[in-house]
Amino acid sequence: MNNQKVRKVVLAYSGGLDTSVILKWLQDKYNCEVVTFTADLGQDDDLALIREKASALGIKDKNIYTEDLTEEFVQDFVFPMFRANALYEGYYLLGTAIARPLIAKRQIEIAKLVGADAVAHGATGKGNDQVRFEFGYYSLNPKIKVISPWREWDLTSRNKLIEYAKVHNISVPQDKTGEPPYSIDSNLLHNSFEGKVLEDPGIESDYSMLQRITLPEQAQDNPEYVEITFAKGDPVSVDGTKLSPANLLRKLNEIGGRHGIGLVDIVENRYIGIKSRGVYETPGGTILFHAHRAIESITLEKAASHLKDEIMPKYAALIYNGYWWTHEREMLQALIDKSQESVNGIVRAKLYKGSVTIVSRKSDNSIYSQTLASFDDENYNQSDAEGFIRINSLRFRV
Known part of the structure; x- marks a missing residue:
């Protein structure tokens, strides 16, 4: 994206350290108008505080979007996935992965609404989310420009990111031990x-x-x-x-x-x-x-x-x-x-x-038969199983 002119970009904005730094970096690097979009997917973030953070970084009120998408998220994304009993590699219930398509969808919709020619995200160049976001963007708008700061800037470590934040008066969160927190989604x-x-x-x-x-x-x-x-x-x-x-x-x-x-x-x-x-x-x-x-x-x-x-x-x-x-x-x-x-x-x-x-x-739709399953069932002729076994074992005996 470095060589492309950008007029207006919609940033997936969480209000955290990474996306706050990205917001400032987009303003400096591309000299473009930035629109922030924060999706409430039930993460219990203070949306009013997120609006304040975006405003403090120079974003106009009309360009700050915070939306409650929790019902859509569960009804149209989580529940369809659970109908499949989906598990990745035997353990992972895909909590982060299933949220990305909805965020990407709404970003593209807002980009169309405000006349933006680009979208941006805060996913790193090592992770899955960059792929999930950008596949979503291109699927829904093949002509959209995509900015991925972690693949462009020279803030290549957490320490450099924190230093950039301090220089630009962006608050740096700390955990209970006084260190930068875990990466949390x-x-x-x-x-x-x-x-x-x-x-x-x-x-x-x-x-x-x-x-x-x-x-x-x-x-x-x-x-x-x-x-x-x-x-x-x-x-x-x-x-x-x-x-x-x-x-x-x-x-x-x-x-x-x-x-x-x-x-x-x-x-x-x-x-x-x-x-x-x-x-x-x-x-x-x-x-x-x-x-x-x-x-x-x-x-x-x-x-x-x-x-x-x-x-x-x-x-x-x-x-x-x-x-x-x-x-x-x-x-x-x-x-x-x-x-x-x-x-x-x-x-x-x-x-x-x-x-x-x-x-x-x-269930009223149950197809379980207690009679057939019972050891006391006299209607099931157990000797019938002999023919079933002989036919299905023929390939072993030939």
Whole structure:
């Protein structure tokens, strides 16, 4: 982007250190008008304070956009993903990855609204988010100019970034130890943490950075039961109380958090080829994942269930790698959504010190037959299984 003239740019702005430095840098480097966009995805940021920060850096009020997108985020992005039981590399519930398509979508919409010819983000040149944002931008507006400061500037370390901030009177946050904080991404689905001691996968973290959950060993000694009602694969109520998508996830976060549900400490493979360690806390999402699989277990036919399991890794990788706005993801989504037409019912889960145990599942659409499953069933001729086995084992015996 260095050689391209930019008139107006829409910056994905969190109000934190990185994007505040980027805001100032864009003004100095490109001498362009900057529009800030802050998406409230349930991360509990003070949007009024973020507006003040942008204003203090010279952004006009008309160019400061802060929007509550929590309901859209959960309804149109999180829930469709959970219909697929999506897990990346066996552990990661894709909390950061699923937020990027929505932010990119709204950035492009605002760029069109204000007549901007460019968009910018604060993702580093080592991470996945640069790919996710930019794939989203180009999918929705192939002609948009994209500025990625971390790939352009000479602020190549955290220390240089902090020095730049101090020179330009940009506040530098500190954690409880007086050091720069972990790299944190938060939304209603999860919190993620990277950096500092986590950069060494051989060192155990003390998990002092956790914000959403109690450590399992410190959680209450009494288990708690929660009932989730599903309609066409989506959760619609908790303990009999119907809730909006965002409020339902908030409720499950609250319940799961006090029982230490949803803590993972993993090393994952980034799309660009780097391995990275992250700590994630996803209490409500973890409960939903187990509950959804449980209701599917009695409402989905075997072949359909196994087909979903086969395509899930592909679907999860598409989201992780930034391909939400693609035909292949939409095609898989159509298949997944078709499978959910009869995924209705109630799941009861027991929560205790970090574990989610499904204790019951009921559905008017259940295809589970207690009669067939019973050892006392006299209508099933067990000798019929001999022919089944002989035919299917023929290739072993030839």
